[in-house]
Amino acid sequence: MKRAFLLASALALACSLARADEPAKPNDDKTPPPEEVFKPEDVVTQGAIAGINYEAHAGTLVVHPGNWDDVKDKENKDNATAVASMFYVAYFKKGAAATERPVTFFYNGGPGSSTVWLHMGSFGPKRVITADDTHTPAAPYQVIDNDSTLLDASDLVFIDAPGTGFSRIAGKDKFKAFYGVDQDAYAFSQFIQQFLTKYGRWNSPKFLFGESYGTPRSAVLVNLLQSASVDFNGVILLSQILNFDLFDDIPDFNPGVDLPYQVSLPTYAATAWYHHKLPGQRPADLPKFLQEVEHFAMNDYALALLAGASLPDDQRHAIAEKLHAYTGLSVAYILKANLRVGGGEFEKNLQDDANLTTGRLDSRFSGPTLDPLSKSADYDPQSAAISSAYVSAFNDYVRRTLNYGHDRQFKPMIPVFSHWEFKHHQPGADFASLGITNVLPDLATAMKTNTNLKILLLGGYFDVATPYFQGVYEMRHLPIPQNLQANISYHYYQSGHMVYANADALKQMHRDVAAFIHSTDNVSRK
Incomplete structure (x- = not known):
């Protein structure tokens, strides 16, 4: 029992509560309950931070698994395959031209984690205050204007993975359809392409920002998107693990x-x-x-x-x-x-x-x-010291300020390990690997097919979950031509896995990420 939990917690790279309880029994795969009849949503509110006026869009997009287009019985599609409603919060600077305004997609990892941690701790317009290296006292928690918001450099889109946060899944074989290395990346690729269409951002500079398991997701995702002719300007990897042999x-x-x-x-x-x-x-x-x-x-x-x-x-x-x-x-x-x-x-x-x-x-x-x-x-x-602050602050903020989710449950972390498929179909392989997950070939393929793609590694010296030198080792062994190593840059801080939990490190990380975006967004500046 204890060994099984330690294995699960070892794989749970997200910034989440350490829990020793048994995974919840999944819901029946049959007819979804009434609250899970999915449709796109978009709730718009207004805000301002550091002289930047912005619109906040809290909503959902509906995505389908990779076999959706192969279903022969088109009339019964809804009962034939699984479906996911993916929740997001997007912040758009008002008055900015789409072709001159970068857009960055954020997500945490887990797998099984929502993006509450990045949303309330890193670059959103608001952030929650937590103690630097001790247990944060219980509520009320302090939520402040975020002086380190990345809205000065990019529009921001925080995405909850299927089943987490306010995202939901339903339908036949829903766990098999969305809980796996390849299934998860496909869902995110469909979400991003829909998002670009909905908000007219196809010609904007584009960036991915993944933390923890969000980094292997980014490696698979950027290659998947570029294979669909959606090139990205840059990929930002926070607290990286791409080869699980190094765990x-x-x-x-x-x-x-x-x-x-x-x-x-x-x-x-x-x-x-x-x-x-x-x-x-x-x-x-x-x-x-x-x-x-x-x-x-x-x-x-x-x-x-x-x-x-x-x-x-x-x-x-x-x-x-x-x-x-x-x-x-x-x-x-x-x-x-x-x-x-x-x-x-x-x-x-x-x-x-x-x-x-x-x-x-x-x-x-x-x-x-x-x-x-x-x-x-x-x-x-x-995790025990700061998780309540993040979860409580977001639950209050999303309802009071973003006017979303008043009658819905927010799920910061869900148990997915009894369903998660870690085997992965690497680029060029004839079949999915049954061994330990390694997505270095995906990132390498993305960099070789788009030689302008830039990579930024970020991490904390005090992160035992994904040690900073592990990321360095992985990049030094990335199967790319030597000249493409110049496309990779590194910044490390005196903080942990959630670098942004340290206020000084957050300021430094903002400076480094903003500089990376400005140097790679291909926008002419006078």
Whole structure:
């Protein structure tokens, strides 16, 4: 039971509550209830922020799965296949010409997460205030004008995945139709193309912004859209994981693959640095210190792991001493772990002397350990600390300000893992891969077919869920010509998975994203 939950939570990369309850039993696949008879909606309100007057559109678009056009019985289409109503909130600057105004599509991940986190924390016109590395007190929460809104650079569209937030699915085989790597990306591609038509944005500069599982979604999605002749200017990847072989939560379930330990080590070092757990003098320059750890991870540490059982004892002890110097974990514990410490074990043991569990999504956070005798972390202190603020603030904002959803339930996170299909049909492959999901070929194909496509990686040094160096490693191994590496840029911050949860990091990230959009939107400026 516990192992099954840890596997599910490892895959749940979204910024969501850590929950140990059993997944809810899905609804019957037959006739949808009355509230799920779908039709497009569009509720318009007005607002202003930082001198920008804007329209907010809260609504839904109806999308169908990939086999929709193949259904032979056209007259009974509604009963033949599944359907989804996808909720969105779009913010448009008033008076701006569509051809000169970029539009950016935002989504969180999970899979199974709504986009409440990006909407209320990053670049929307409003954001909720949360404590920086401690538990945010209960309501009332403070929602303020967002000085870091990206409306100064782009129109914004926040999208809830099928079944999450105010989005809903219905019909025969609805879970199979929308819950999977390829099915999910197809639904988003249909949504975006409908959106471009509805609001006349086909000739606008276009960007994707995905967080967490939203990053593999972006890789598949941009290639899918460009295959449909919809080129994009840029893709922004926040807290990236494209190759699930690099996942560090339960790498002991995948013996013989040691890369997760290597790419996670710099994040462990950053976390130990933050909590003053490093032995000896604390380095003054964190990025410089992490460069040293990165070099060790890909050289001496890599060779030691590669040697496996043939590693001589003296070298094993030397590597353990070095890992102790970089992580603060005891040499005895590192040796017992065979030089391989997974994310959950690190979170449980770093501050075990104080009976504290270290955060996963943001390792600056700490919380009381639920089970002092457990092997690994039982929950994520950062999720527990801020989730109520985000969910409560959005539920109030969407009804009071956007005038939407008064009689509907908002679902911040839904259980999808009993249905989610992780196999993926990579570009050029004859069939879908049954192995661990890897969407690097999708992003590579998109970059090779559109050599002007630019990629921006963003991340936090204190993100154990998707360690920042993992993203660097993936991009360095992207199967593209060497000259296209120049199309990739990187920015990392002293924050966690939700970089924007730190106010200073949000300001820096706004500066970097706005600059990226301005440099790639192809709009002539006088």
